[in-house]
Amino acid sequence: MQIEVKFYSLFKINLKSSGVKYDIVETITLLELIDKLDKDFEGYFSEKLLEDGDIKTGSIILLNGINVLHINHLETEINDGDIVTLFPPSAGG
Amino acid sequence: MKDYLQRQFEIFTEEENNKIEKMNVMVAGAGGLGTNQAQQLIRMGINKIYLYDHDKVELSNLNRQIFYGKDDIGKNKVDIAKKQLDKFDLDTEIVAIHETIDENIELPDDIDLVFDALDNFNTRFILEELSYSSKIPFIHGGIESWFGQVLVIKPEETIRLKDVFSGVENSGKTPPVMSPAVSIIASIQVLEGIKVYLQKESYLKNKLLIVDLESCEIQKVDLKNT
Numbered sequence: 001m002q003i004e005v006k007f008y009s010l011f012k013i014n015l016k017s018s019g020v021k022y023d024i025v026e027t028i029t030l031l032e033l034i035d036k037l038d039k040d041f042e043g044y045f046s047e048k049l050l051e052d053g054d055i056k057t058g059s060i061i062l063l064n065g066i067n068v069l070h071i072n073h074l075e076t077e078i079n080d081g082d083i084v085t086l087f088p089p090s091a092g093g
Numbered sequence: 094m095k096d097y098l099q100r101q102f103e104i105f106t107e108e109e110n111n112k113i114e115k116m117n118v119m120v121a122g123a124g125g126l127g128t129n130q131a132q133q134l135i136r137m138g139i140n141k142i143y144l145y146d147h148d149k150v151e152l153s154n155l156n157r158q159i160f161y162g163k164d165d166i167g168k169n170k171v172d173i174a175k176k177q178l179d180k181f182d183l184d185t186e187i188v189a190i191h192e193t194i195d196e197n198i199e200l201p202d203d204i205d206l207v208f209d210a211l212d213n214f215n216t217r218f219i220l221e222e223l224s225y226s227s228k229i230p231f232i233h234g235g236i237e238s239w240f241g242q243v244l245v246i247k248p249e250e251t252i253r254l255k256d257v258f259s260g261v262e263n264s265g266k267t268p269p270v271m272s273p274a275v276s277i278i279a280s281i282q283v284l285e286g287i288k289v290y291l292q293k294e295s296y297l298k299n300k301l302l303i304v305d306l307e308s309c310e311i312q313k314v315d316l317k318n319t
Contacts, residue, residue: 008240008303008305008312008314009303009305010238010240012305012308013239013305013307013308055260057260057262058260058262059260060257060258060260060261062257062314062316064317065314065315065316065317066256066316066318067256067258067259067260067319069259069260070256070259070319085314087303088237089235089242089258089261090235090236090237090238090240090241090242090268091212091213091214091235091237091261091264091268092212092235092236092237092267092269092270093122093125093126093127093209093210093212093234093235093236093270
């Protein structure tokens with residue numbers, strides 16, 4: 001089973017990577033995915049995405065094009081073939 | 094047909110050309126995105142722009158807000174913007190509205206589109222809700238540093254702004270912005286708005302456009318309803 005994580009905007013520039021693919025043996029939660037990402041990117045994602053046990057305001061996490069806040073926050077389940085998109089939205093005008 | 098539009102006639106059908114000249118829009122903000130959008134919209138030959146902003150020109154605006162110079166500091170943005178646009182004499186009516194956008198505003202009753210030229214998500218959510226209630230498409234754009242995004246909300250056809258951007262609140266920090274990047278996002282918004290208005294199927298339907306001008310890459314992210 002494989003999942004794909006895509007980084008955009010500042011995440012991509014800061015990490016010098018447009019994303020990663022992980023092989024998983026069973027369904028994982030978003031929190032478990034962030035833990036995996038932290039191991040590969042020196043804690044970058046828990047700093048950017050987590051606050052007080054939930055998702056920090058200011059960054060977008062999409063699972064197959066749906067904001068995970070509309071699914072199950074950090075407990076959102078990620079399965080084979082899923083695509084997770086991570087980016088900080090641009091607010092200015 | 095407006096005589097100065099001859100170089101773009103061939104891009105559209107005769108019916109589309111006629112329709113563009115009847116297009117009325119709201120440009121919500123006369124800052125970086127809004128001044129660029131207004132400039133592009135009058136060059137497209139549309140009929141009317143309602144330009145909203147409650148602010149006055151400040152020194153920090155001048156790196157990207159294309160209608161203002163140092164002599165304009167302290168003056169109402171919409172008044173200066175209207176003066177500049179009227180000077181071109183291109184037959185687009187400019188209605189300058191010096192008003193704060195909040196839950197209490199009433200959208201003009203003859204607009205076809207709302208262009209997001211705001212600088213924060215809290216106000217964007219309010220205006221998108223007002224547009225949605227009136228069944229008017231809302232063309233979102235945001236810009237920060239080298240990056241930006243564009244999203245089209247077409248009532249009853251696409252996802253909503255909050256479907257994608259839930260959880261984003263005003264951070265209190267002022268995002269860094271520069272003119273060339275602002276112009277690109279504003280131009281894409283205008284192009285998407287024209288497509289939506291002309292009912293072209295090629296618009297960004299349920300896709301988020303993420304623009305990375307540092308890497309010179311534009312990506313479309315597929316979106317789904319919750």
